[in-house]
Amino acid sequence: xxxxxxxxxxxxxxxxxxxxxxxxxxxxxxxxxxxxxxxxxxxxxxxxxxxxxxxxxxxxxxxxxxxxxxxxxxxxxxxxxxxxxxxxxxxxxxxxxxxxxxxxxxxxxxxxxxxxxxxxxxxxxxxxxxxxxxxxxxxxxxxxxxxxxxxxxxxxxxxxxxxxxxxxxxxxxxxxxxxxxxxxxxxxxxxxxxxxxxxxxxxxxxxxxxxxxxxxxxxxxxxxxxxxxxxxxxxxxxxxxxxxxxxxxxxxxxxxxxxxxxxxxxxxxxxxxxxxxxxxxxxxxxx
Amino acid sequence: xxxxxxxxxxxxxxxxxxxxxxxxxxxxxxxxxxxxxxxxxxxxxxxxxxxxxxxxxxxxxxxxxxxxxxxxxxxxxxxxxxxxxxxxxxxxxxxxxxxxxxxxxxxxxxxxxxxxxxxxxxxxxxxxxxxxxxxxxxxxxxxxxxxxxxxxxxxxxxxxxxxxxxxxxxxxxxxxxxxxxxxxxxxxxxxxxxxxxxxxxxxxxxxxxxxxxxxxxxxxxxxxxxxxxxxxxxxxxxxxxxxxxxxxxxxxxxxxxxxxxxxxxxxxxxxxxxxxxxxxxxxxxxx
Numbered sequence: 001x002x003x004x005x006x007x008x009x010x011x012x013x014x015x016x017x018x019x020x021x022x023x024x025x026x027x028x029x030x031x032x033x034x035x036x037x038x039x040x041x042x043x044x045x046x047x048x049x050x051x052x053x054x055x056x057x058x059x060x061x062x063x064x065x066x067x068x069x070x071x072x073x074x075x076x077x078x079x080x081x082x083x084x085x086x087x088x089x090x091x092x093x094x095x096x097x098x099x100x101x102x103x104x105x106x107x108x109x110x111x112x113x114x115x116x117x118x119x120x121x122x123x124x125x126x127x128x129x130x131x132x133x134x135x136x137x138x139x140x141x142x143x144x145x146x147x148x149x150x151x152x153x154x155x156x157x158x159x160x161x162x163x164x165x166x167x168x169x170x171x172x173x174x175x176x177x178x179x180x181x182x183x184x185x186x187x188x189x190x191x192x193x194x195x196x197x198x199x200x201x202x203x204x205x206x207x208x209x210x211x212x213x214x215x216x217x218x219x220x221x222x223x224x225x226x227x228x229x230x231x232x233x234x235x236x237x238x239x240x241x242x243x244x245x246x247x248x249x250x251x252x253x254x255x256x257x258x259x260x261x262x263x264x265x266x267x268x269x270x271x272x273x274x275x276x277x278x279x280x281x282x283x284x285x286x287x
Numbered sequence: 288x289x290x291x292x293x294x295x296x297x298x299x300x301x302x303x304x305x306x307x308x309x310x311x312x313x314x315x316x317x318x319x320x321x322x323x324x325x326x327x328x329x330x331x332x333x334x335x336x337x338x339x340x341x342x343x344x345x346x347x348x349x350x351x352x353x354x355x356x357x358x359x360x361x362x363x364x365x366x367x368x369x370x371x372x373x374x375x376x377x378x379x380x381x382x383x384x385x386x387x388x389x390x391x392x393x394x395x396x397x398x399x400x401x402x403x404x405x406x407x408x409x410x411x412x413x414x415x416x417x418x419x420x421x422x423x424x425x426x427x428x429x430x431x432x433x434x435x436x437x438x439x440x441x442x443x444x445x446x447x448x449x450x451x452x453x454x455x456x457x458x459x460x461x462x463x464x465x466x467x468x469x470x471x472x473x474x475x476x477x478x479x480x481x482x483x484x485x486x487x488x489x490x491x492x493x494x495x496x497x498x499x500x501x502x503x504x505x506x507x508x509x510x511x512x513x514x515x516x517x518x519x520x521x522x523x524x525x526x527x528x529x530x531x532x533x534x535x536x537x538x539x540x541x542x543x544x545x546x547x548x549x550x551x552x553x554x555x556x557x558x559x560x561x562x563x564x565x566x567x568x569x570x571x572x573x574x
Contacts, residue, residue: 126453126463131415166413167510176413204514223454224512227491229519
């Protein structure tokens with residue numbers, strides 16, 4: 001397996017955790033390419049436009065390398081968006097940038113931990129707007145993308161819980177009609193395609209049921225519906241996967257941690273988890 | 288201490304868990320009054336309008352008894368709303384009914400577990416409506432009610448985290464303006480009153496920070512923001528408290544469990560936790 005890592009902002013902990021992770025005994029035999037390391041030492045914890053530019057260039061080269069099949073998967077380290085923009089680069093974020101290089105297919109954010117995987121119908125938009133975005137078509141597309149990801153992991157038969165949008169999934173239309181109007185029709189369409197989707201599952205039971213093993217994945221209707229439980233149960237082991245791309249891309253689920261950059265104290269556990277997930281998605285026999 | 292328990296629907300597990308809980312050695316010395324037990328045996332697990340009527344009458348008598356200071360606190364067992372309504376009683380729910388008997392003060396739902404307490408700005412309304420309900424005045428009132436409850440528990444100095452409404456609390460207005468327009472002004476007003484309120488705290492970090500001990504309570508902007516993390520971390524020990532009433536009222540946080548009623552298998556753990564919380568709120572020296 002050929003994994004390319006973009007280290008992210010060189011003034012953050014990215015280079016350190018990449019270096020530690022690739023040396024992990026569990027990854028013996030994996031062929032790593034690490035992009036975005038600075039040629040000369042940089043000041044740790046200091047925002048520098050040059051680091052922003054270098055980080056984006058590394059992501060670009062890594063993504064193109066995956067598209068050209070020179071690498072099997074991309075693992076990205078943490079970028080600071082404001083630092084990238086300080087270099088005069090318009091940057092909507094890591095995921096948007098990679099999707100653009102891939103021709104803008106519909107993508108979804110997955111938080112994947114050892115005990116729970118959550119895919120999001122929407123992410124960085126106002127909650128009121130997220131309510132409007134929970135349409136039949138978007139929910140159906142999210143279920144499909146999630147199911148395809150499970151397939152890559154050999155879990156195509158795993159039931160997918162589709163959470164409701166409203167409390168108690170609207171209690172039969174008493175508070176909110178999105179379940180009846182949008183979400184249930186999406187589930188029915190998915191099931192007609194052979195996808196084992198279930199729901200709408202009341203949001204406050206979907207996640208603990210997933211945790212106890214009832215579901216292979218939960219479809220969350222908005223950012224915090226999925227992020228609150230994911231961060232609560234597995235902060236260090238939960239990684240970010242961009243599902244729906246023509247390439248495999250996983251990412252650490254933490255920031256640049258400027259405050260501890262350069263001290264040698266950064267834990268590579270999340271980077272290692274991101275690499276493990278990339279390997280699994282690429283078909284390697286890892287845990 | 289004089290605790291009154293309304294057992295809830297007699298065809299559910301309420302009578303059984305009340306009987307088990309009042310016999311718990313930990314409650315030796317507590318004076319219990321149990322209301323709503325049927326005079327003749329009822330068919331377990333069978334919806335019966337007579338049980339609905341008896342359950343509501345018990346709640347009414349218990350609430351009035353607390354208002355008249357004949358009891359120090361009320362603990363309610365599970366009711367089935369549909370069964371109550373089948374008796375021809377208009378019933379908006381347990382909490383609304385009790386609040387009405389108390390003259391309709393502003394009340395808020397608290398989920399209280401051993402490791403986290405969450406108070407909700409709104410509960411059983413559509414999520415889109417909950418976004419509109421997150422106003423400065425409602426948020427401020429929620430903070431005040433939560434702070435008063437912490438005061439009853441001897442934790443008036445505990446910091447209160449006020450969660451944002453939008454992902455990342457709106458990221459400075461990029462997605463959603465409720466934080467700047469409504470939530471931050473509410474926090475500032477609360478602080479001006481001497482309440483140690485903090486935030487807006489990004490929703491996906493507020494709860495794990497509360498869990499590690501940073502906050503005595505979290506103000507959740509909507510039902511599932513608080514219910515998802517509460518149910519994930521402490522299903523059996525988390526109880527429901529109606530804060531803002533002139534009386535103390537706690538409740539089990541589960542339903543009638545018709546499927547196991549009459550089998551003797553029901554766990555009284557949640558009922559015992561509700562009693563413990565009622566005793567603490569009433570000023571008794573319990574854990």
